Amino acid sequence: MEYVFIVDPARCIGCQACFQACAECSTHPGTGMIHLEYVDRAHSVQTTPQVCMHCEEPTCALVCPADAIKKTPDGVVQSSLKPRCIGCQNCVLACPFGVPRYLDPSTR
DSSP states (O other), rough: OOOOOOOGGGGGOOOOHHHHHHHOOSSSSSOOEEEEEESSSTTOOOOOEEEEESSSSSSHHHTOOOOOOOTTEEEEEEEEOOOOOOOOOOHHHTTTTTOOOOOOOOGO
């Protein structure tokens, strides 16, 4: 059985409920794989969710030299496994949906 998670970006109000629901998934518990983008932060509160599409052939995983992004047998793309990530940002450049994010460890 394949599960589908649908987010309607036209109805997004920035409440992050989709992020919380994603974090409850059994394949990546406690880690939400959705990011909210602010469309024009200086002039608006409008947001749009960036959701992993769990691609058949995830380019983010293919370009990762550290093998930090994996696709599970059930089709879930698990991204940026922190102990393995070397910070090359190849995944950020390769993903056509803009989902992977690189957080500089010095800014955390």
